[in-house]
Amino acid sequence: MTLETLLAAKAFIILIWFAVFFIAERIAMAATPPTSKARLFRNGGLWLLVLLLSPLIVAPITAWGVNQIIWVRPDWMAVGSASLAILAIDLLLLDIWTYWLHRAYHRVPLMWRLHEVHHRDEFLDTTSAVRFHIGEVVLSAMLRLIPITLLALPLSTVIIFETILLCSAIFHHSNVRIPTVVERVLSRFIVTPSIHWVHHHAIQQDTDSNYASFLSVWDRVFSSKSGTDRQLDMKIGVEGVEDQSFLRLILRPLMRNG
Numbered sequence: 001m002t003l004e005t006l007l008a009a010k011a012f013i014i015l016i017w018f019a020v021f022f023i024a025e026r027i028a029m030a031a032t033p034p035t036s037k038a039r040l041f042r043n044g045g046l047w048l049l050v051l052l053l054s055p056l057i058v059a060p061i062t063a064w065g066v067n068q069i070i071w072v073r074p075d076w077m078a079v080g081s082a083s084l085a086i087l088a089i090d091l092l093l094l095d096i097w098t099y100w101l102h103r104a105y106h107r108v109p110l111m112w113r114l115h116e117v118h119h120r121d122e123f124l125d126t127t128s129a130v131r132f133h134i135g136e137v138v139l140s141a142m143l144r145l146i147p148i149t150l151l152a153l154p155l156s157t158v159i160i161f162e163t164i165l166l167c168s169a170i171f172h173h174s175n176v177r178i179p180t181v182v183e184r185v186l187s188r189f190i191v192t193p194s195i196h197w198v199h200h201h202a203i204q205q206d207t208d209s210n211y212a213s214f215l216s217v218w219d220r221v222f223s224s225k226s227g228t229d230r231q232l233d234m235k236i237g238v239e240g241v242e243d244q245s246f247l248r249l250i251l252r253p254l255m256r257n258g
């Protein structure tokens with residue numbers, strides 16, 4: 001499969017996945033959404049900015065990083081139909097990387113200024129999964145060059161991981177009603193809405209927990225699992241602050257307070 005085909009497949013899968021959950025959460029909703037549609041435009045605006053700027057900034061960063069790899073993988077590590085185990089290990093390592101990167105976004109004040117834009121959303125649904133400051137998307141792409149160059153990751157593996165990550169984010173931010181028993185079984189393996197909504201609980205202690213993005217095991221392994229159960233009426237957002245207008249969210253990382 002060529003890189004162009006893989007990129008087209010990524011865009012197609014994400015769009016279909018997003019549409020399915022966007023419709024599903026309107027047919028079978030878990031929590032009652034706010035009547036104001038203002039946040040939908042804010043989240044959509046932030047996504048549009050990422051969609052417009054990513055091909056110009058993020059894609060070249062990743063492509064540049066792949067070209068900086070100074071060691072060549074031996075044949076047995078090459079990703080192909082005969083080495084799916086290698087692909088699985090690469091994806092696992094990228095998932096651990098993403099877990100620690102997410103943790104860093106909460107711990108490092110300058111990184112939190114970017115990530116806070118995502119957390120200021122006061123309700124969660126599929127649109128929250130794509131609500132990120134362009135600065136965070138660019139910084140994440142730059143920092144991901146570390147595992148890419150250290151592991152000599154093929155670009156195809158990075159694209160596959162990005163597809164899994166975004167599909168997972170759309171699912172665990174979504175407001176789809178899922179039978180408790182199904183969610184309980186799923187949550188043992190992957191991050192579900194019941195796990196991730198607690199990460200968005202407007203209580204600092206919960207916000208600084210449940211960092212996993214795809215596999216749920218990392219919060220148990222690295223002792224960051226919250227003991228709080230998701231309540232459908234729990235306050236979503238950042239403790240003590242409110243959401244802001246689109247323009248203020250864009251400028252937010254440059255502001256010290258407010």
Ligand SMILES: [Zn+2]
Nearest residue numbers: 102106115199
């Ligand atoms: Zn977070």
